[in-house]
Amino acid sequence: MKDIILKVNGRKYNLRIDESMTLLKVLREELELTGTKEGCGEGECGACTVLMDGKAVNSCLVLACEAEGHDITTIEGLADGELLSDIQEAFIEHQAFQCGFCTPGMIMTIKGFLDENPNPTEDEIEEAIAGNLCRCTGYKPIVAAVKDLVERRGNDGYNR
């Protein structure tokens, strides 16, 4: 057992956890932030993607202890109350989900990616989400959502 302080979505949490616990498990079970999903537990589906200091990581592969001292952002941290982030809005506009189970991870991957590469090509977008499996949408609406978002951000210089 270990005492750690985790910073998630801007809030600090004091936790006593087993050292072998993954960040994914701590987020879901201890902090009850169940928006982050588990699709494989082995780093192969991207459903568990969160941001660590702004970079997308598979939270099933990160030990919670290793996340100490880093800024963690989960899907719950994106919207400001009922005001959705522009990525979320683009997802709705393009209906870039069906069952929705891959969606939180997909959105976090895209957020990390766009923050680093605000002006990607279509190929770059496809590559960026290649580690996030989606069985429902056929990916096309997701790529369309991102393309549209990039364009809109470019137009009004707006990034929420």
Place this chain on the structure above:
Amino acid sequence: MDIIGSSVHRIESVEKVTGEARYTHDIKMEGMLYARILTSPYPHAKILSIDTSRAKELPGVFAVLTGEEIPYKVGLYMVDKPVLAQGKARYQGEPVAAVAAVTEEIAREAVKLIRVEYEPVQPVFDPVEALKPDAPLVHEKLGEYSYVKGVFFPEPGTNVASHIKIRKGNVFEGFAKADRIIENDFYLPQVNHVPLETHSSIARWGKNGEIEIWTSAQSPFAVRNLLSVSLGISPAKIRVHVPYVGGGFGGKAGIHLEPLVACLSKAADNRPVKIVATREEEFNTLPVRQGLKAHIKTGVTKEGRIVAEEINYYWDAGSYADYGVNIGRAGAYAGAGPYDIDNVSIDSYTIYTNHVFGTAYRGFGHLEVLWAIERQMDIAAHELGMDPYDFRMKNLLRPGSITITGEKINENTGSVIKCLEAAAKEIGWGKPKTEEELEEEKNTGRVRGKGLAVLHKAPAMPTNTGCAAILKFNDDGTINLLVSGVDYGQGTYTTLAMVAAEQMKMPVEKIKVVYDNDTDMMPYDWQTVASRFTFMGGNAVIRAADDLINQMKDVASRVLRAPKEELEIGNERIYIKHNPDEYLTYRQVALGYTYPNGNAIGGPLIGRGMYIAQGLTNLDPKTGQGLPAIDWTYGAHGVEIEIDTNTGDIRVLKIVSAFDVGKVLNKELCEEQVVGGVLQGLGAAICEQYLYRDGVLLTRTFTDYKVPTSMDVPDEIFPIFIETPQLDGPFGARGVAEHPMISVPSAIGNAVYNATGVNIYEVPMTPEKVYFALKNRA
């Protein structure tokens, strides 16, 4: 009609993009225990003994169960599957014992402490081998199982779980008229549904004998019914909740982990018990799509008419056929494709083997049989020296045709011909390659080809399948819509809200579809499968709306002092036709109308509607004649691919998919079904397959079992919708959820031939397979 046909976003959109949508995976309860299972390492082995004593002693363990303690069998059509293996294990991965403990880690530890003594026995893996008289029997007691009699035909003493026969005309006479006979074998391996949310269930077996369940299931009432039959408990004592479901594709139809957690809960002091399948269990323990071996013999005249066809389908059902027998049946009555053939004989055998067991998967056998049929049609055309498009056009079903089960096609059945025309036109069928293109192909080794394939599918369901819907007013005149089919992303709830809004002539935003699916509260629906929810649910909702409107008019006619016949609705008002200024608002009648003096009439209004499949019959056991289908959705794909002849790699450049959906209810959702389904079909065509070594599954992770990623998406997916109204469909609509996936492999296979002159008979068309096929030709 201004709502129907428009594009309305999913009503649960915000929940899904914010992570607020709660799935069974996400549910935690007071006092909840966690379950883990021990699975068989052998594909076929007697269980000599199980020692659970050490596991039981581990602190934190509440219950350990084996098949001996819970002698229940489950099954929808064929009741053959024990909750935990009894006496023997029939596939590697089968649950043999289970533990419930305070944490998942302790449950996992406890599982490791269970000792099982096995005696491996001779397994059988190939469905055709399994038919041989000396083949090992997977189910010795097949004759004792209960099953739906008169619909399925097991052959006790063999591995045949069901044998379905279709006979139309006389194939002997038919073949005698043929100028050519084309005979081929085709194969498809098992594949997985790969829902992103693995199966998960929670159960609490109360001390009052009532069971409450939360589960990632497609069909809450089917779970309730099957559990009730299996445990011998009244359905009234079982309550099933279905929260958001992270993908189904057929794999969550019927019943799965629910009985196990229910029994564990009973054994664990009635505490709620939760199980979440690991991804490995999803591949190895939970069911798959069946494999298929097909043998097809087709007789054609030199003019290009098919005069006879004889087909054998051998389904690899795996170890249990609780659901799979119905795929063997659907694959039979749809088994010749949408063609008009006078003489047909089909034998469809659902066969037990020692593989992971099969179940429904998007398309329900149709992708499989149409891989065989649509490849065969192309091969037949080539042998006749005919264009595959022209050959199909000569033989496709049209008004007046009689299907292989004796159903007459009419003007409103839908048109496969229009679908094929549209797909062929959009893909540029028949356009020869230019000199430059040919030159380029020679230089790069990347050759292009086009392929066509048609498809059909109707819902495969019992003849008496029913569905009900309730509409109830809220204070402000908004409406709650209650149905118990499940929307696991396909968007049916949104579509049903549109149907209700259209019929009620009110804004769709004012219809709330209740997402908390609960068998105690919701009206009955059979199952959310077979692309039938929009059709049947839509009809039920229309009737519920009509019922509600009738009640509203009752009240309004008294208040407005006008006969009911002279009342009309619109703009959330009930008004007098010839004097629209005389009206009541929906709000005024919602909970009862109150006169200025305080008198009240009416009351809280509730509309109810039901729909039951009409005119369906069981099929004749000897000939398969009868009416199995409420509505056939036809379709066709045209693809253009590029093959790298140096690597065998196939890239899909464009796929055009046309479906006769009767009426597009929600354009955006319809198109999304197509795009998602096509990619899933592409997975089955190019990369997905179960591989075993000596009956032990090798493809148990995403590293070994590849599903399409964003890098595999065709450059263009082009949906086309034909609208030949279905007279009894809601606003003329038919289902289209499964169809986009069907015949995608065949269209690609046909394109491979078109590009290279090489015939492929087996999917998936992996680079390796294509490469060697090309090499062997050379």
